[in-house]
Amino acid sequence: MSAGNISFKDFFIVGFPGLQREYYGTVAALLLFVYVSILVGNGIFIILFALEKCLHKPMYYVILNLVVSDILFSTTTLPKIIARYWFQAGNISFSGCFIQMYFVHYFGTVNAFILAIMAFDRYVAICNPLRYPNIVTRLNIFYLCLVVWVIGHACPLMMAIRAYPLPYCAENTIIHCYCDHISITSLACTNRALYSVPAFVFAMVVLLSPLAFIVFSYCTIIVAVLRISSAQGRLKSFSTCSPQLIIIALYFLPRCFIYLSSNIGINFSTDLRLVIIMMYSLFPPMINPLIYCLRTKDVKKSLLKRLNISINPQNNPTKVNVSTVCT
Template identity: 50%
Template sequence: MAENINSTQTLTTVTEFFLTGFPGVSPEFYPAVGLLLLLVYLILAGGNLFTIAFVFYEKNLQKPAYLIFCNLAAVDFAFGTATMPKIISKYLFKDETLSFYACFIQMFLIHYLGTVTSFLLLVMAIDRFIAICNPLRYPTIVTNQSAAVICVISWIIPICWMMVIILQSIALSYCNSNIIQHCYCDHNSINRLACGDAGGARMFAFIAAMIVLLGPLAFIIFSYVSIIIAVFKISNAQGKYKTFSTCSPQLLIICLYYLPRCAVYVLDVTVQMKIDARIMIVIWYSLFPPLVNPIIFCFRTKEIREALIKKLRKRRIKNLSG
């Protein structure tokens, strides 16, 4: 059960946190919401695991760009697995609490995986920038080995400062309330519950978030402006379409990740968002990209689409002949 401790009462240490979930959902609709979230998770997990397996199975798709896709799919799967099972169990089994340290582990995974995603989108933009703006040097600069190394670096770099943020948050006192007004444990929701001075921890986390968000975004904008300029310099209309179509899936994915996040940060600074509205927006931009990224990979990437159609045709011919 959730604890609400008044300031006039003896302060006690919080040992578990209570997730409120989606605002305004009546208990009678909990099973329906839980089943819907379970379906969303199964689609998310299946789509991203299929992307990884299909690229590794198809030898002709084992190229740097698709290796980056696989890393992004792995992050999307990990993010969904870190966030959704608990909120599904809340609505299906009324399991609404997380232990103190389990909540901070989830918080670490959420912000760590979000940071890795931002870095991988930067790597994706660099890959397209070199491929379109410097195509002659692309095969020597961007190889499977170099792509693998930079992807591994993208996974390793965020660990240090994420650990600093988590340790700062754990060190705070939590004694006033254990009710987290969210569907999962994130930094903003947890630090609001601190009964001590959390200003330093919040400022460090905010600066880190701005660096992670705006740093890669600045280069991504620069790279795609350069790509668009390079595309318009191509005289052949068919060549323009073909060149731009190679980077349109990445551009869609980048927009799905950055636009809503930037909107939330701007609204947080300029106006005081209602908790209900913020939860819905955060859940939307957290789960929608991992859900649709495999669809974008398969239907907007020509080589993957053609390889998938070829496999399906072979399977159909085999079944008919059998």
């Protein structure tokens, strides 16, 4: 596969076009803080999951997949834009830009459908609690997540293959913080409709299909919870859903806002639009670990137990029975 009519060898990632040079260091430091926070926060969950047997439950396997996807997405996008502002190294090779584009859309696809699996877990737990142990097993969750990771390749790969051979004879500047389909194909010297329309349809399918299932699941959950006679029972049921609802809202609501605003005539400056995109791309991976730890009982107990062991080793026996950590 070869690209045609190329007048340059590299793309240049501009980032925020209106940002003054004196703020480059500040923005780079902020993005580095976000990246380190994502690695540390999600890394803590991975370590807890590996150490604590009580976290080896279907719901936490789903969260583990979300954590891995968040880390990979952040690692795909952040190092290059940090280097652009810290070292003025914004160049990315022609092929490298398409590889980044592919992974950006791939991990975005995986995230959306993993969130749908999380909604499925809560739907079965509340609407069919007696069948939950038989339906939501570790093996079934493994197969569902595996399917997501495998079929998630299809559309991003198709987009990359179709965009790569276009005649790129215009400017090589990517007005974005990373390479995505729109920012790349807008530089092609050809009719973009043949390429942008299928990409838009793909984006809508990836966004709206899991979102439709999530909305259906939680509407059904709300109806089931309202039928519970005990106020304490209703509160307990809602509390088990709150972490997933927060994560889902952080992921989907800003994306829907951006997509809808562009189609109903609400216009933003390029810098403001990029700020919103970066916030909904990076804020959820950074804040999700706090939600797991503060709103999920098993993870919270595991973390506090491990911190207590680290701070006061003399108060703990040499051998710790990890099976009791989450009880």
